[in-house]
Amino acid sequence: xxxxxxxxxxxxxxxxxxxxxxxxxxxxxxxxxxxxxxxxxxxxxxxxxxxxxxxxxxxxxxxxxxxxxxxxxxxxxxxxxxxxxxxxxxxxxxxxxxxxxxxxxxxxxxxxxxxxxxxxxxxxxxxxxxxxxxxxxxxxxxxxxxxxxxxxxxxxxxxxxxxxxxxxxxxxxxxxxxxxxxxxxxxxxxxxxxxxxxxxxxxxxxxxxxxxxxxxxxxxxxxxxxxxxxxxxxxxxxxxxxx
Amino acid sequence: xxxxxxxxxxxxxxxxxxxxxxxxxxxxxxxxxxxxxxxxxxxxxxxxxxxxxxxxxxxxxxxxxxxxxxxxxxxxxxxxxxxxxxxxxx
Numbered sequence: 001x002x003x004x005x006x007x008x009x010x011x012x013x014x015x016x017x018x019x020x021x022x023x024x025x026x027x028x029x030x031x032x033x034x035x036x037x038x039x040x041x042x043x044x045x046x047x048x049x050x051x052x053x054x055x056x057x058x059x060x061x062x063x064x065x066x067x068x069x070x071x072x073x074x075x076x077x078x079x080x081x082x083x084x085x086x087x088x089x090x091x092x093x094x095x096x097x098x099x100x101x102x103x104x105x106x107x108x109x110x111x112x113x114x115x116x117x118x119x120x121x122x123x124x125x126x127x128x129x130x131x132x133x134x135x136x137x138x139x140x141x142x143x144x145x146x147x148x149x150x151x152x153x154x155x156x157x158x159x160x161x162x163x164x165x166x167x168x169x170x171x172x173x174x175x176x177x178x179x180x181x182x183x184x185x186x187x188x189x190x191x192x193x194x195x196x197x198x199x200x201x202x203x204x205x206x207x208x209x210x211x212x213x214x215x216x217x218x219x220x221x222x223x224x225x226x227x228x229x230x231x232x233x234x235x236x237x238x239x240x241x242x243x
Numbered sequence: 244x245x246x247x248x249x250x251x252x253x254x255x256x257x258x259x260x261x262x263x264x265x266x267x268x269x270x271x272x273x274x275x276x277x278x279x280x281x282x283x284x285x286x287x288x289x290x291x292x293x294x295x296x297x298x299x300x301x302x303x304x305x306x307x308x309x310x311x312x313x314x315x316x317x318x319x320x321x322x323x324x325x326x327x328x329x330x331x332x333x
Binding site: 001002003007028031032033035036037039040041043044045046047048049051052053055056057058059060063064065066067082085086089090092093094096097098099100155158162166167168170174175178179182183185186204205 | 251252255256258259260262263266267269270271272273274275276277279280281283284285286294295296297298299303304306307308310311312314315316318319320322323324325
């Protein structure tokens with residue numbers, strides 16, 4: 001998904017750079033609310049894991065591969081603002097030192113992978129959580145859905161940018177179909193990897209997972225008075241649909 | 244709890260190093276989704292191909308992982324909300 005130099009014209013690249021810079025500025029403020037003494041090391045680990053995982057392209061179809069983007073993964077584990085910053089660090093190192101993604105396309109890549117994939121993944125994750133059973137075990141599945149959807153949406157974002165400022169005359173419908181088609185396949189890999197990694201972290205350190213905080217708080221609030229006053233009542237209400 | 248915490252971080256770093264060092268030789272070298280679509284649709288790489296300072300194999304991977312870890316940790320640590328009054332503070 002790393003856009004190289006020369007795909008998009010200068011005005012579009014400047015526009016995405018402005019979007020990226022604004023997003024980074026907002027994220028530097030937003031991340032302060034997400035990061036504390038325990039979340040900060042996890043953010044470092046998440047960025048590093050995404051960098052490592054992005055080296056591993058997996059085959060998705062004949063002659064085509066894909067790799068983890070990690071926007072949804074980071075958003076669920078450390079929060080969506082911090083996720084944008086994690087992806088920005090990854091994309092900066094890749095673009096500056098590994099020529100992976102163009103320098104003039106840095107803003108485009110941060111916008112597509114750090115902002116669009118991250119926030120789409122997080123929004124779908126939150127939506128899926130409201131539809132799934134309200135327990136911490138639903139978090140990895142919801143995260144997987146978020147990861148799955150985030151990839152074709154980011155691909156759609158690229159197709160949109162290319163329609164506006166692409167350097168080759170290509171029918172928008174054809175480009176959208178091709179981009180979304182192949183990235184839906186890659187999205188399956190993204191979803192599986194996101195669910196597995198979030199599942200592993202939830203299994204050992206659920207307290208660290210940003211996306212599980214509300215569920216854990218709700219569970220603690222529900223369990224505390226019930227266990228203190230009437231354990232039998234709590235056991236009786238558990239299987240029913242009533243809260 | 245502290246010991247378990249440290250063990251958990253060690254495992255996290257170990258998994259990342261394993262992904263970088265052990266799995267990377269098995270990565271697919273086929274073009275990724277965007278490159279494939281670009282090839283199929285005739286989007287040309289119009290700029291001069293840049294030579295990268297580092298490559299993802301061996302030492303490059305280690306340097307990259309170290310740089311990302313250091314930068315992201317410093318940034319996150321600088322931005323974090325200080326927990327005042329908590330026994331685990333600072």
